[in-house]
Amino acid sequence: MSTNEEAVTYKKKDFMSDQMIRWCPGCGDYSILSQVQTVFAGLGIPKEKFAVISGIGCSSRFPYYMNTYGFHTIHGRAPAFATGLKLANPDLSVWMITGDGDSLSIGGNHFIHILRRNVDIQLLMFNNRIYGLTKGQYSPTSEIGKKTKSTPMGSLDHPFEPCAVALGADASFVARTVDIFVKDLRGVIQDAADHRGTSFVEIFQNCNIFNDGAFNDVTDRKTRDETVVFVKHGEPLIFGSKDGPRKGLRVDKQFRLEVVEDVDPENPGDEILVHDETNPVLANLLARMRPPYPVAMGVIFRVKRATYDGGVAEQIKTAQQVPLAGDLTKAIYGGNTWVVD
Amino acid sequence: MATNVETVDSVVLRFAGDSGDGMQLTGTQFTNTSALQGNDLSTFPDFPAEIRAPAGTVAGVSGFQLHFSSNEIRTPGDAPNVLVAMNPAALKANIGDLKTGGMVIVNTDKFSERDLEKAEYEENPLENGSLEGFQVVEVALSTLTKRSVEELGLNNKESDRCKNFFALGMTYWLYNRDMSVTQTWIKGKFKAPYDQANLKALQAGWNFADTMELFHSSYEVPAAKLKPGTYKNITGSMALSLGLVAAGSLAKRQLFLGAYPITPASDVLHHLSKFKDFGVVTFQAEDEIAAICASIGAAFGGSIAITSTSGPGVALKGEALGLAVITELPLVLINVQRGGPSTGLPTKTEQSDLNIALFGRHGECPNPVLAAATPSDCFEVALEAVRIAVKYRMPVMLLTDGYLANGAEPWCLPELDSLKPIDCNIATEDIADGFRPYDRDPETLARHWAIPGTKGLEHRIGGLEKEDGTGNVSYDPGNHEHMSNLRAEKIQRIQADVPDVEVYGDTDGVGLISWGSTFGSVRTAVDAARAEGMKVGHVHLRWLSPLPANLEQTINGFAKAGVAELNLGQLHRYLSSEYLIDMASITKIQGQPFKSSELIAEIKKLS
Incomplete structure (x- = not known):
């Protein structure tokens, strides 16, 4: 994005479209929509430079509700559309909205490839661990044993851990947040916007119709201090109720995580891990934490890495420095020719 | 000595x-x-x-x-x-x-x-x-x-x-x-x-x-007396690639190719990746589906978007092609046909993808189809495909085959001044007031091509049925019928750009009808048969959808017509159902082109 554009200021409502929102009342998507609109308003990017691309599923109706350029595409294929659009039009701020089924099942292939290429877009994956729009089948993030319409005796599939998949695909930015953690959600979306490369954000999202309470363990106010750790670069990994004794995380000699009880937040000591978002080993440990460990929220991994679209533009720039670059006469009349009189 | x-x-x-x-x-x-x-x-x-x-x-x-x-x-x-x-x-x-x-x-x-x-x-x-x-x-x-x-x-x-x-x-x-x-x-x-x-x-x-x-x-073997001009030996793949590069230049837009390696289409990817000095972007995608989807994304972004493949890839791209049809975005899908079904005969030639080109998508989902006749003709057909895709805002299917792609012939190089500019007619912010993405040109029925980045034209498109004009999602029964008819009508409007067919040779004797790469063998056979005194004419089709306006009348003029093609009679069946004319079907499906002698024998049977 050019920084020379005249300064643009927007309000959240500038990003609200005139379309009736057709998500179920109480859906977690509303909160995400609201925070995305809020962040867009503050980015200083002209409204016409945003493009929101989605696949298929409840979450993928998102572009219709954003007053920007938008494209509701095909199930699972949004990363490919987003890649093509970004290559065609590198000035755009491209945002991709997807779900757990869209990204990790039918679109698994495209999902890993956009991450490894590091195309400069933001990829927000709403994870509700269920197929909502098709009315309640288990998804690739559903837990084993889950009873759904298609798994009356319980799901047999081992679920994906989305952030670990993203790390496995060499994503340069991996973050996790929750639909109702409004402030953190907004912060992570802002961080995603600021990152160059594919910014992957997993958003725990409640489907109150087909999978209500799927994330109660992390959203329940009574218990969430114990079940969630907010990670921040350079700060110790400490969690637990502020009223009671705090807990910390450390690794043993086998690189296994351990929860340390009674940690003094002012002086946690050397053994408590300090979050380093550039450390892929730590990122993998954090991404996979499940009870009895706290679930990690925030920017889990972030590194600078060349973007694919940047490389494409660079090669073209280099190629155009030769004499007669782009000359059609040279292209057609060059090489071995002969003349018939 | x-x-x-x-x-x-x-x-x-x-x-x-x-x-x-x-x-x-x-x-x-x-x-x-x-x-x-x-x-x-x-x-x-x-x-x-x-x-x-x-x-x-x-x-x-x-x-x-x-x-x-x-x-x-x-x-x-x-x-x-x-x-x-x-x-x-x-x-x-x-x-x-x-x-x-x-x-x-x-x-x-x-x-x-x-x-x-x-x-x-x-x-x-x-x-x-x-x-x-x-x-x-x-x-x-x-x-x-x-x-x-x-x-x-x-x-x-x-x-x-x-x-x-x-x-x-x-x-x-x-x-x-x-x-x-x-x-x-x-x-x-x-x-x-x-x-x-x-x-x-x-x-x-x-x-x-x-x-x-x-x-x-x-x-x-002395030099041939070809028509005056500058010549170059060219394969179909290279001519096609140059045609696409020229189209990008004539449209003054970036050319974008999304492709996945597949025989015998990979040469288009290889050739185009060497034209970076023209600003050409080639994207080798993770699969055939991603290749076309990236191209559609690029088309949305304002590029002259191309995806190239062969039969198996076309099967995979069908769903995305439907999206390009319903969102009315310009795109050219190149199918370098090979022997099928399945992996079939990857390096051998065949014309058996006419059906999938015409009908191979779910829903009522028409798209224009045209085919190249010779290696050098690939240049012109590429230009024409882009011109039509852009003018009518729809995906165009361009058919070649292994024989054309790999075969070579002398190409009389075109005068660059003779190549007409391609007018993309891109929507500008001047029309922001009251802008509706599905408003149309009354003549071509083309909708606006409003490119992200253009102030005031922010809009949303997608695979759900669109209300005409506004482009809003619509499940209205009458609107769906209207839009289905409209998408079919857009194909018919292209007929205005499709020249009438001309009969080579006799118009009232035996008529051979062909399309695509069989041009050379059929024309050679017709010449030979006429030299033997037989009354024979030849109609070769570049456009398969829409068909040329005078085709029915032309076929009716023949005493007996035969459709020659390298499949089991796909064009024959299509023309028969369109025109209800009794025609002979002349087919070969061996992964090899027709020999002229085989066609002369067929002409004799019809004479």
Whole structure:
């Protein structure tokens, strides 16, 4: 994005479209929509430079509700559309909205490839661990044993851990947040916007119709201090109720995580891990934490890495420095020719 | 010195050997040399799908046929006059095609018992009299090549790899070709000492033919009297790629190709990736689906978007093509057809994807379809496909095939001034007031192409049915019927840009109707039949959807019409259902082009 554009200021409502929102009342998507609109308003990017691309599923109706350029595409294929659009039009701020089924099942292939290429877009994956729009089948993030319409005796599939998949695909930015953690959600979306490369954000999202309470363990106010750790670069990994004794995380000699009880937040000591978002080993440990460990929220991994679209533009720039670059006469009349009189 | 130089009009030459023997390279060198000597020519590379099938077996034989002439020609020829067979398998696979009395040059070093066994010969064909009726020229190619390069200190394997140049040198002598094109090419292509080795082998082959008096005479094929102009030898893949690059330039938009490697379409990806100086973006996607989806994304972003593939890829792209139809975005899908179904015959030619091109998507989902007729015609068809896609805002299917993609012919280069600019008519912020993405041009029914980044034209599109005008999601029954009819009507409106067909030859006798790469064989057969006094006409279709406006009337004018195609009658069935005219179906489905002689026989049946 050019920084020379005249300064643009927007309000959240500038990003609200005139379309009736057709998500179920109480859906977690509303909160995400609201925070995305809020962040867009503050980015200083002209409204016409945003493009929101989605696949298929409840979450993928998102572009219709954003007053920007938008494209509701095909199930699972949004990363490919987003890649093509970004290559065609590198000035755009491209945002991709997807779900757990869209990204990790039918679109698994495209999902890993956009991450490894590091195309400069933001990829927000709403994870509700269920197929909502098709009315309640288990998804690739559903837990084993889950009873759904298609798994009356319980799901047999081992679920994906989305952030670990993203790390496995060499994503340069991996973050996790929750639909109702409004402030953190907004912060992570802002961080995603600021990152160059594919910014992957997993958003725990409640489907109150087909999978209500799927994330109660992390959203329940009574218990969430114990079940969630907010990670921040350079700060110790400490969690637990502020009223009671705090807990910390450390690794043993086998690189296994351990929860340390009674940690003094002012002086946690050397053994408590300090979050380093550039450390892929730590990122993998954090991404996979499940009870009895706290679930990690925030920017889990972030590194600078060349973007694919940047490389494409660079090669073209280099190629155009030769004499007669782009000359059609040279292209057609060059090489071995002969003349018939 | 040749004792005798005879002048001949036309020669069909075929090089055949193991997949690793360099036959494609040898044939290409002979082709380029002949092109620069001014011959008209047509080539037919024919090779197995395996990169190195078991050496010495019939399955591994790779061939390159070249027809060069002092007359205008349109096919690589039915039967070779000369066959170069590098081993018994090549001999076995090709001898049946050789003209009676034709010449076969064989590498006798490869006729050991073991070699014969691999080719499944029970006895040595050089000794059992089975080659009577042909002029057999026996040459110890491997031994002679080895001797010619011995001072360079190459090992056995390395020197043996030069033997294709020895054979090429012999054929250059036989047809009085100028070796300098190949010599220059070798110097640029190979590093020392292999450049020297190949040059020596080439020269040794020439000298051997010259001094050993192997041949009764050598031959001269004078330059053809082609229409005046500047010419270049070109394959269909290259002509197609240049057409796309030209289209991008004429549209003043970036050209974008999304592709996944697939035989025989990969050359389009290879060629276009070399045009970065034109700003061309080539994206090698993770799969066929991503390739077309990225292209549609680029089309949304304002690029001239292309995706290239072959049959299996077209099957995978069907859903995305439907999205391009419903979102009314310009796109060109190139299908370089090959033998199917499934993996089928990856390196062989066929025209069996007409049905999928016309009908192969879910829903009522029409798209325009056009096909190239010759390698050089690919240039013009590429331009036309882009022009129509942009003008009418819809995906266009462009059909070529393996035969066109890999085959070569002299191309009379177009005057650049004659190429019309492509007007993209892109929506600007001037129309922001009251802008509706699905408002249309009343004549073409094209909707706005409003590119992200344009102030005031923010809008959303997608795969859900659209309300005409606003582009809003609509499940309204009447709107869906209206939009379905509208998408079909858009195809019919293209007819205004489709020229009427013209009958070549007689309009009221036997009429042959063809499309795509069979142009050359059908036209050659029609010429031959007319020379024999038969009353025959030829209609060749570039446009398959929409069909030219006067086609029905034209077919009705024939006393008897036949549809010739390399499938089981797909165009025949389509035209029959469109026009309810009784027509004969002439088909071949062997992974090979029609021979003109086969078509002449069909014409006789209809006469």
